[in-house]
Amino acid sequence: MNSxxxxxxxxxxxxxxxxxxxxxGIIHVLLMFLLGFxxxxxxxxxxxxxEPGKALSVKRKHFFYLLIFLTFAILVIIAYQYxxxxxxxxxxxxxxxxxxxxxxxxxxxxxxxxxxxVWAVIFxxxxxxxxxxxxxxxxxxxxxxxxxxxxxxxPQYSDQANQFVNRIYLKIRQLDNISPQFAGxxxxxxxxxxxxxxxxxxxxxxxxxxxxxxxSHLVGLVLIPIFxxxxxxxxxxxxxxxxxxLPKCCREECVAIARDIDILMSKFIRGQLxxxxxxxxxxxxxxxxxxxxxxxxIGAVAGIFNVIPYFGPIFGAIPAVVxxxxxxxxxxxxxxxxxxxxxxxxxxxxxxKIVGDSVGLHPITVILVxxxxxxxxxxxxxxxxxxxxxxxxxxxxxxxxxxxxx
Numbered sequence: 001m002n003s004x005x006x007x008x009x010x011x012x013x014x015x016x017x018x019x020x021x022x023x024x025g026i027i028h029v030l031l032m033f034l035l036g037f038x039x040x041x042x043x044x045x046x047x048x049x050x051e052p053g054k055a056l057s058v059k060r061k062h063f064f065y066l067l068i069f070l071t072f073a074i075l076v077i078i079a080y081q082y083x084x085x086x087x088x089x090x091x092x093x094x095x096x097x098x099x100x101x102x103x104x105x106x107x108x109x110x111x112x113x114x115x116x117x118v119w120a121v122i123f124x125x126x127x128x129x130x131x132x133x134x135x136x137x138x139x140x141x142x143x144x145x146x147x148x149x150x151x152x153x154x155p156q157y158s159d160q161a162n163q164f165v166n167r168i169y170l171k172i173r174q175l176d177n178i179s180p181q182f183a184g185x186x187x188x189x190x191x192x193x194x195x196x197x198x199x200x201x202x203x204x205x206x207x208x209x210x211x212x213x214x215x216s217h218l219v220g221l222v223l224i225p226i227f228x229x230x231x232x233x234x235x236x237x238x239x240x241x242x243x244x245x246l247p248k249c250c251r252e253e254c255v256a257i258a259r260d261i262d263i264l265m266s267k268f269i270r271g272q273l274x275x276x277x278x279x280x281x282x283x284x285x286x287x288x289x290x291x292x293x294x295x296x297x298i299g300a301v302a303g304i305f306n307v308i309p310y311f312g313p314i315f316g317a318i319p320a321v322v323x324x325x326x327x328x329x330x331x332x333x334x335x336x337x338x339x340x341x342x343x344x345x346x347x348x349x350x351x352x353k354i355v356g357d358s359v360g361l362h363p364i365t366v367i368l369v370x371x372x373x374x375x376x377x378x379x380x381x382x383x384x385x386x387x388x389x390x391x392x393x394x395x396x397x398x399x400x401x402x403x404x405x406x
Contacts, residue, residue, distance in 0.1 A: 096227030100235070102270060107232055121232045125225070253398060260394045268387055271354045272307050279306040279346055283320070286338040290331060292324045302339070306346070308382045309366055313343050361390060 079086055103124060110120035231238065246254050280303020287295035302316035317339045325332035361369075366386055373385030 092221075092223040093227060096224045096231060099224060100228040100231035101265070102273070103228070103232060104235065105266070105270070107235075117235075118233050121229060124232075125229065253402060257395055257398050260398075261391045264390055264394065265387060268390065271351075275346060275350050275354050276303045276306045278350060279303050279316075279342060282342045282345075283316070283339065286342065287320060287335070290324070290334050290338065292320060292331060292335060293327070294323060298323065308379075309370065309386060310363075311370060311382070313339070313346075361386065361393065365389065 106124055107117065107120045110123060111117055115123065243251060243255060280299050283302040284295055284299025287299055292298065298320045301319055302313075305312040305316035308315070317336070320335050320339060321332050324335040366389075369385040369389040370382050373381030373383075373388075375381070377384075
């Protein structure tokens, strides 16, 4: 006979399970309100039979705030218990909000040009759709072909790496007065190379095996542009509703916090994406000039990783150097020189002009939050670590100013 846990595992992921989860959450909230109001009215009934000086003074407004806080705490606990499930449900909405936020300046610009907001959003979507078609027709086939070729050539690259190690080992053996400590160098390097090859092949097998799982998430991918369309079209409506739901006592401060975070995000996220695109283009052109294989694929990877401060350029350069090294050491040297020059241009010219010192975080703080983000959500965590930390700094600054005024 199945236990209760086995039954939950059996129905988890089914629509009926989601329905029961929602109903359970609603029941928890209703029970909290019922319990709270019962206690509130029992206190008032009891005060009738107690001397006025000894009666409990409970204002309805304060009790209502306490009830809201307790309800929120229960919802947080429920959300934590079902965080994986809620993450799957909320992913499309969260990415839709991010996508809409990134596109909102373009919509505002088109509105200033005389277009109504709905037509500005439609025009923007049509332009993006056309750009995607152009991208799929021109660049995507090349990247797809290079990816397929890379997968096919992995065993050959592994053999080349082994030959490279053998040559180094033979040169070391030919040196006079070689230390006995180097006796196991060849075996250690070969073992690490085999581990790397196994990891790459295993990852590719997992990606292939999970294609059906990727297709199962296509519904969420389709929902992202749909949700984003309505977030863009009805942005003012959502802003007014959110502001209306805020308590009057802290409404002005919350709006100020949101405004400061918006200014920071505008400079940082959009600027970082633009810089990453420029770095990706420069990297691809440099690899094409040096005649490194898979230039489009490696250039795209370098651009994507460049969004991550400090560590990103290193992660992006490693594939280029490795592929070039398997061809010839001189090519690898030219790749290192080219990527170093690109990063110097990015750090000295592009980032200061486009992004600026927008986050206002110390480099040590940035490195720490990047490590925390990597530990929490991997590469995605590193992408969002810096903006989240900067936003928390703004919130903390406003709270401290509020405390000082009080």
